[in-house]
Amino acid sequence: MKRVDEVMREGSLAIFGGAALVVALTAAAANGEMETGVPVLERQALTQGGFAVVRAEPGATMSVGSVSTTADAEGFAFLGIDRNAPSRLVVSIRKSAHQLVLEIGARQWRQRIVSGLTKSTAPPPAAPPKTDGDKKVAALRSRADLQGFLEAFAYPIAINGKFPGFTGMFGDERVYKISGKPDRKSPHYGADIPAPVGTPIIAPATAKVVLADELNLEGKVVFLDHGQGLITMYLHLSRIDVKVGDYVAKGDVLGLVGMTGRTNGPHLCWRAKWRDKNLDPTCLTGQCAQAEPGARAGGAPENDFYDAGEIP
Numbered sequence: 001m002k003r004v005d006e007v008m009r010e011g012s013l014a015i016f017g018g019a020a021l022v023v024a025l026t027a028a029a030a031n032g033e034m035e036t037g038v039p040v041l042e043r044q045a046l047t048q049g050g051f052a053v054v055r056a057e058p059g060a061t062m063s064v065g066s067v068s069t070t071a072d073a074e075g076f077a078f079l080g081i082d083r084n085a086p087s088r089l090v091v092s093i094r095k096s097a098h099q100l101v102l103e104i105g106a107r108q109w110r111q112r113i114v115s116g117l118t119k120s121t122a123p124p125p126a127a128p129p130k131t132d133g134d135k136k137v138a139a140l141r142s143r144a145d146l147q148g149f150l151e152a153f154a155y156p157i158a159i160n161g162k163f164p165g166f167t168g169m170f171g172d173e174r175v176y177k178i179s180g181k182p183d184r185k186s187p188h189y190g191a192d193i194p195a196p197v198g199t200p201i202i203a204p205a206t207a208k209v210v211l212a213d214e215l216n217l218e219g220k221v222v223f224l225d226h227g228q229g230l231i232t233m234y235l236h237l238s239r240i241d242v243k244v245g246d247y248v249a250k251g252d253v254l255g256l257v258g259m260t261g262r263t264n265g266p267h268l269c270w271r272a273k274w275r276d277k278n279l280d281p282t283c284l285t286g287q288c289a290q291a292e293p294g295a296r297a298g299g300a301p302e303n304d305f306y307d308a309g310e311i312p
């Protein structure tokens with residue numbers, strides 16, 4: 001197993017008032033077949049779009065809702081919390097006498113009108129080419145044996161040493177107006193970071209490169225697997241500097257900001273997924289970015305940047 005040098009085990013990063021409770025399954029424990037190891041929450045952002053890192057027995061199978069996963073050789077398991085997750089998730093651990101009950105903090109999503117579009121620049125309602133979908137699905141199925149998910153992630157962009165802020169934020173409810181009329185509504189699953197074309201994009205944590213390609217809607221993309229099926233994605237690049245199979249450490253350059261694919265301004269669309277769950281990549285830094293109510297993040301016009309072709 002490839003080890004990471006820098007492992008943050010802060011124990012608690014509770015945000016938005018989420019809470020966790022270990023519940024002993026006394027009836028199940030009484031039959032003597034179950035082990036009694038108590039699962040521990042190692043890292044967490046117990047909020048919609050957040051995550052939990054649970055430590056249990058090495059190789060333990062756990063399930064949350066319909067998704068099951070296997071803890072790594074040290075007992076760590078990453079669990080993603082979807083943007084639309086309910087207020088309570090129960091983590092069941094096979095052969096354990098305990099369950100973990102996660103109280104998930106709800107978030108408010110901004111509604112954004114994306115106007116100034118015409119039919120030729122608007123996101124097409126039709127599905128993107130199947131070959132692109134297949135490539136993304138294959139990359140999202142990657143399960144690298146890494147522990148990048150234990151690290152406190154860095155932001156992938158810095159301009160003169162500073163993070164430039166956001167235009168679009170994870171979770172935004174977007175209403176696309178075409179020729180002045182509302183056409184489609186869909187949530188935005190990326191954090192859009194405005195930056196000039198050519199700005200370096202760095203890996204936020206240890207990972208394996210699982211997709212480095214040019215797609216129809218997303219443009220030039222890099223997908224990273226940080227272990228346990230946690231995938232982060234980088235869209236609309238002008239140049240890709242890594243190839244599939246490369247291992248990267250925090251700070252390694254992945255490529256350069258661009259405006260390839262469906263976009264009308266240079267920016268990085270930063271995304272994260274775990275299985276079919278859409279995660280807020282900013283939560284992986286230890287603090288989920290939150291827009292001030294009614295404020296425009298980054299100060300840019302809200303129709304400056306948009307992207308279509310949501311990752312499946």
Ligand SMILES: [Zn+2]
Nearest residue numbers: 190192269307
């Ligand atoms: Zn985006």
